[in-house]
Amino acid sequence: MLDLQTEQDVGVNQNLEVNVDTLIAQHQHRPGGLLPLLHAIQDSLGYVPESVYPKISKALSLSVAEVHGVVTFYHHFRTHRAGRHVMQICRAESCQAMGSVALEAYAKKSLDIDYHQTTADGSITLEPVYCLGNCALSPSVMMDDEIHGRVSPTDLDALIAEAKA
Amino acid sequence: MAIKIYIPRDSSALAVGAEKVAVAVAAEAKNRGLNIEIIRNGSRGLYWLETMIEVEADQGRVAYGPVKVKDVPSLFDADFMNGKSHALSLGLTEELDWLKKQQRLTFARVGITDPISLEDYLAHDGYKGLKNALKLSGAEIVKVVTDSGLRGRGGAAFPTGIKWNTVLGCEAEQKYIVCNADEGDSGTFSDRMIMEGDPFVLIEGMTIAAVAVGATQGYIYVRSEYPHALATLNSAIEVATKAAYLGDNVLGSGKTFHLEARRAAGAYVCGEETSLLESLEGKRGLVRFKPPLPAIEGLFGKPTVVNNVISLATVPIVLDKGAQYYADYGMGRSRGTLPIQLAGNIKHGGLVELAFGATLRELLYDFGGGSVTGKPIRAVQVGGPLGAFLPESQFDTPLDYEEFTKIWAVLGHGGIVAFDDSVDMAQMARYAFEFCAIESCGKCTPCRIGSIRGVEVMDKITATRNKSASEHAKSIKLVRDLSDTMLNGSLCALGGMTPYPVLSALNHFPEDFGLSVEPKAG
Ligand SMILES: Cc1cc2nc3c(=O)[nH]c(=O)nc-3n(C[C@H](O)[C@H](O)[C@H](O)COP(=O)(O)O)c2cc1C
Ligand code: SF4
Numbered sequence A: 001m002l003d004l005q006t007e008q009d010v011g012v013n014q015n016l017e018v019n020v021d022t023l024i025a026q027h028q029h030r031p032g033g034l035l036p037l038l039h040a041i042q043d044s045l046g047y048v049p050e051s052v053y054p055k056i057s058k059a060l061s062l063s064v065a066e067v068h069g070v071v072t073f074y075h076h077f078r079t080h081r082a083g084r085h086v087m088q089i090c091r092a093e094s095c096q097a098m099g100s101v102a103l104e105a106y107a108k109k110s111l112d113i114d115y116h117q118t119t120a121d122g123s124i125t126l127e128p129v130y131c132l133g134n135c136a137l138s139p140s141v142m143m144d145d146e147i148h149g150r151v152s153p154t155d156l157d158a159l160i161a162e163a164k165a
Numbered sequence B: 001m002a003i004k005i006y007i008p009r010d011s012s013a014l015a016v017g018a019e020k021v022a023v024a025v026a027a028e029a030k031n032r033g034l035n036i037e038i039i040r041n042g043s044r045g046l047y048w049l050e051t052m053i054e055v056e057a058d059q060g061r062v063a064y065g066p067v068k069v070k071d072v073p074s075l076f077d078a079d080f081m082n083g084k085s086h087a088l089s090l091g092l093t094e095e096l097d098w099l100k101k102q103q104r105l106t107f108a109r110v111g112i113t114d115p116i117s118l119e120d121y122l123a124h125d126g127y128k129g130l131k132n133a134l135k136l137s138g139a140e141i142v143k144v145v146t147d148s149g150l151r152g153r154g155g156a157a158f159p160t161g162i163k164w165n166t167v168l169g170c171e172a173e174q175k176y177i178v179c180n181a182d183e184g185d186s187g188t189f190s191d192r193m194i195m196e197g198d199p200f201v202l203i204e205g206m207t208i209a210a211v212a213v214g215a216t217q218g219y220i221y222v223r224s225e226y227p228h229a230l231a232t233l234n235s236a237i238e239v240a241t242k243a244a245y246l247g248d249n250v251l252g253s254g255k256t257f258h259l260e261a262r263r264a265a266g267a268y269v270c271g272e273e274t275s276l277l278e279s280l281e282g283k284r285g286l287v288r289f290k291p292p293l294p295a296i297e298g299l300f301g302k303p304t305v306v307n308n309v310i311s312l313a314t315v316p317i318v319l320d321k322g323a324q325y326y327a328d329y330g331m332g333r334s335r336g337t338l339p340i341q342l343a344g345n346i347k348h349g350g351l352v353e354l355a356f357g358a359t360l361r362e363l364l365y366d367f368g369g370g371s372v373t374g375k376p377i378r379a380v381q382v383g384g385p386l387g388a389f390l391p392e393s394q395f396d397t398p399l400d401y402e403e404f405t406k407i408w409a410v411l412g413h414g415g416i417v418a419f420d421d422s423v424d425m426a427q428m429a430r431y432a433f434e435f436c437a438i439e440s441c442g443k444c445t446p447c448r449i450g451s452i453r454g455v456e457v458m459d460k461i462t463a464t465r466n467k468s469a470s471e472h473a474k475s476i477k478l479v480r481d482l483s484d485t486m487l488n489g490s491l492c493a494l495g496g497m498t499p500y501p502v503l504s505a506l507n508h509f510p511e512d513f514g515l516s517v518e519p520k521a522g
Helices: A005-027 A034-045 A050-060 A064-073 A100-111 A153-164 B011-015 B018-031 B069-077 B118-123 B128-133 B138-148 B160-168 B190-197 B199-213 B227-242 B273-280 B309-321 B323-327 B360-367 B401-406 B425-439 B445-464 B469-489 B493-497 B499-508
Strands: A085-090 A124-129 A141-143 A146-148 B003-006 B036-039 B053-057 B060-064 B089-092 B176-181 B217-222 B258-263 B304-308 B337-344 B350-355 B377-382 B389-391 B415-420
Touching: A005 A034, A005 A050, A034 A050, A034 A064, A034 B258, A050 A064, A085 A100, A085 A153, A100 A124, A100 A153, A124 A153, A141 A153, A146 B011, B011 B018, B011 B227, B018 B036, B018 B069, B118 B199, B128 B199, B128 B309, B138 B160, B138 B199, B138 B309, B138 B323, B160 B199, B160 B304, B176 B199, B176 B273, B176 B309, B190 B199, B190 B227, B190 B309, B190 B337, B199 B217, B199 B227, B199 B258, B199 B304, B199 B309, B217 B227, B217 B273, B227 B258, B273 B304, B304 B309, B309 B323, B337 B360, B350 B360, B360 B377, B360 B415, B377 B425, B377 B499, B389 B499, B425 B445, B425 B493, B425 B499, B445 B469, B445 B493, B469 B493, B469 B499, B493 B499
Parallel strands: A085 A124, B003 B036, B176 B217, B176 B304, B217 B258, B337 B415
Antiparallel strands: A085 A141, A141 A146, B003 B053, B053 B060, B060 B089, B337 B350, B377 B389, B377 B415
8 A cells, every 4th residue: 555645745735725725715605615615625636635724724714623523524535645546345235235245355355455545556546435326236336436337356357457557 | 300319327327338338329320320319318217227228219219228339230230210129129118017017206207308408397297396386375385295195205204294384484584495315325226316317306396395485595415426416416407597497586486596406425424414404514414412403493503494305306296286196195104106226136126116005025026026146035124224124024014104113114215125045144233333333423322332332242243153152142132232222322313223224133034143043023
């Protein structure tokens, strides 16, 4: 596993500042704007760096601890950069009924990582997910924003190969 | 004139390649110089047949499926554009037995229309309900909804009209309509199908609710795992706003209703209505104490209607056809229809909308066709991760809220997950605790700590099930005690109902827990 945060953060710091300022300006006056803002930041940067907490807290009149509390409460938000692709494997009951436990094990072994980790080449971050609403075609895997149904180990190999290419 | 070809845009259809099929069909038609119009519809809900293509032929809509990219040239060779026969022919869609046996009220248009075409929606009875509602007073609308017998489809089955009446009765400058589209239960996808396949029906239902109770702002809280649903909703909201079905002057009535879809962030507990409201306010999704009810002090402290997608999407047909029309379906106190979702290890999984009263067995075998693996269905979990597991001996239970309560089970959001005989029910009980531990909001100790303890004890049980009898008996007792504490000491149903899957697994499948005798019922 590789922690990509430090090296890459240095390079993007400048951009990050500008970008986050714009996003804050767009969302700060919306009622309950913190979640949409965090989404916007993560959509744009791939994660919510802790370095932006002070800015958010100032703009939304919240304490840094409150911002941190919200970011960490939700499974969707990450505070560290992910790999180039995020692979989510559904762990919920419907997928279990169709062999997802074996599929998870296969994915972890193939990628040589556990959940919440990123492959050594930085290509794939593996995450669990609890239902993608594709339960009539279990087991399901989401690769970035694309859902795949009736996923076999062979299909998983193909998804991995594509992501690494 | 261009021949109309329907290829679903539904997430599950996309999950088995619908996008690639659509691209291939367009390319093949172009190569052959044929004039076609591809409409990206919702799914008809026969998921084992996706990607299911339909062609509007002289005889009606003709279906083909499951279509893969490689089948596309041969479909053209066989002249599928005129509804001709092919190895993947399914015949006229309307004549498909699976659809003919259903009573599609809430899902009347899903799979039939172009989801983001307002003209299509209007041509298929859309907005008739709102137009009727605009002629009535708020109290009259609420009465129609109450008389229809509609109960919340999000899980708790609370009468929708009664909830609305509370909000109607509140004096406030600002009221809200919040749609709960967090659909977190495994084995459910009906909300998603509505949002992706007929978003206007949800928008119409929310607008009727707003007119009824005097709300001017609405939010749809959509789970983050549903990017396509969110995109479709946003498109539909834009279309509806442009055409004055939403906005400052809804259809010239002088009434205001603005609507916004908001993205959730992957917390199961945020499907609980007060946690959802906290989340919409931009906070951590901690469950609130009740009272006050959200109907009285909801979003930003204002009176708020919180309803599930299906509850709201059912309102338009009730206002269109009348309370009695809807109430004529169903059994006992469960009136109308339930969009049932068949999932898990099931051959023919998908969406079955039926009047309340059908049995599980009919669903699993007549509709579902048994398991995919061909092995016997040993257990089903109904109502999501907090629902009980039912053994074969309970498959004749009719789908009815009260009948399910009698057997210590719930219908919930109508999801049915089937398991074949390879399932280890002790592992399922362990998972129920684990899920609760992962998703607990942390407010109450029995839920936060009890669930973690539950995982540990289940691990002990699976390790000792064939070994030390006395140790084992102690662990089983501990599971029962823990469940008891969680049942009685939790603020919301996450902690409070995790014992349903746990104890039902233990009571109905004791052999999987290393017990030979039938223990006392839950
Ligand atoms: C842990 C938990 C999760 C829930 N998840 C959902 C959900 O995803 N969707 C939903 O509509 N209701 C969910 N509910 C039920 C809601 O609290 C609430 O009863 C419902 O939104 C009310 O709408 P209805 O009356 O139309 O069903 C959940 C409840 C609990 C305790
Ligand atoms: S039961 Fe669990 S999820 Fe519900 S309020 Fe208590 S701690 Fe939160």
